[in-house]
Amino acid sequence: MKICHTIAEMRAASRAARQDGRRLGFVPTMGALHAGHISLVRAARQQCDAVAVSIFVNPTQFGPKEDFSKYPRTFQRDRELLEAEGVAILFAPPTEEMYPPGATTFVTVEGLSEKLCGRSRPGHFRGVATVVAKLFNIVEPDLAFFGQKDSAQAVIIRRMVRDLAFDVEIVVCPIVREPDGLALSSRNAYLDPRQRKQATVLHRSLMRVEALADRGERDSARLVAAALDVFKEEPEVRLDYFEIVDRETLDPVADISQGALVAVAAFVGATRLIDNVVLPG
Numbered sequence: 227m228k229i230c231h232t233i234a235e236m237r238a239a240s241r242a243a244r245q246d247g248r249r250l251g252f253v254p255t256m257g258a259l260h261a262g263h264i265s266l267v268r269a270a271r272q273q274c275d276a277v278a279v280s281i282f283v284n285p286t287q288f289g290p291k292e293d294f295s296k297y298p299r300t301f302q303r304d305r306e307l308l309e310a311e312g313v314a315i316l317f318a319p320p321t322e323e324m325y326p327p328g329a330t331t332f333v334t335v336e337g338l339s340e341k342l343c344g345r346s347r348p349g350h351f352r353g354v355a356t357v358v359a360k361l362f363n364i365v366e367p368d369l370a371f372f373g374q375k376d377s378a379q380a381v382i383i384r385r386m387v388r389d390l391a392f393d394v395e396i397v398v399c400p401i402v403r404e405p406d407g408l409a410l411s412s413r414n415a416y417l418d419p420r421q422r423k424q425a426t427v428l429h430r431s432l433m434r435v436e437a438l439a440d441r442g443e444r445d446s447a448r449l450v451a452a453a454l455d456v457f458k459e460e461p462e463v464r465l466d467y468f469e470i471v472d473r474e475t476l477d478p479v480a481d482i483s484q485g486a487l488v489a490v491a492a493f494v495g496a497t498r499l500i501d502n503v504v505l506p507g
């Protein structure tokens with residue numbers, strides 16, 4: 227596995243990997259890798275001739291009171307995991323490589339970036355879109371792989387790719403869960419055993435909605451009310467939002483007959499977790 231720390235190194239490695247029409251898959255990460263990340267790497271290996279992964283804890287997507295300094299950084303362990311998975315290239319740039327002094331250019335996907343997590347984390351999706359645009363420009367992948375857990379992020383990245391004519395196909399892969407349903411997240415490491423048990427309320431609320439939808443309930447307000455009843459079982463968990471929205475616009479829908487994204491965010495202690503399910507039309 228080739229490890230690149232500069233943009234020039236990464237560009238050279240990418241061009242070499244894409245010689246003779248070979249397809250390069252790309253998995254952007256912030257490190258602290260878990261089975262969810264590895265599932266993306268494996269999907270990329272199945273669909274591409276070579277795989278590149280980035281590890282970069284992106285400062286521009288963290289708010290002033292968020293956990294940038296505390297975000298888990300486990301580079302040596304991550305490197306070993308990626309090498310074992312047959313990754314060809316690891317791009318691990320320092321912050322000053324990605325954001326040179328005086329950098330003032332950002333990418334904003336208007337009309338989407340203020341919704342769901344964007345409402346409670348102002349500027350978050352601007353940071354995400356900016357760093358992903360930069361990574362696409364540097365790596366030049368044929369396919370890029372993202373997880374469904376970050377559902378709004380996936381919608382925003384797809385819109386950015388379309389609007390800015392990036393020559394990359396976006397592949398969104400299923401959520402990977404613990405046996406009790408908790409969606410895998412690097413932030414799960416912040417939870418103590420009691421909080422870890424409380425955190426399953428996110429998945430339980432989604433399962434309640436999914437079960438009611440399977441039985442024919444189509445009214446979003448009733449479905450949300452049922453989910454909020456589940457949250458009452460864990461009074462120490464602070465709900466950020468529970469919304470049922472259109473899968474492309476992220477606007478609330480009153481009826482799920484045409485399908486919908488059901489998304490939730492909540493604080494378990496000081497740790498903010500997200501989860502979602504997609505209801506078919």
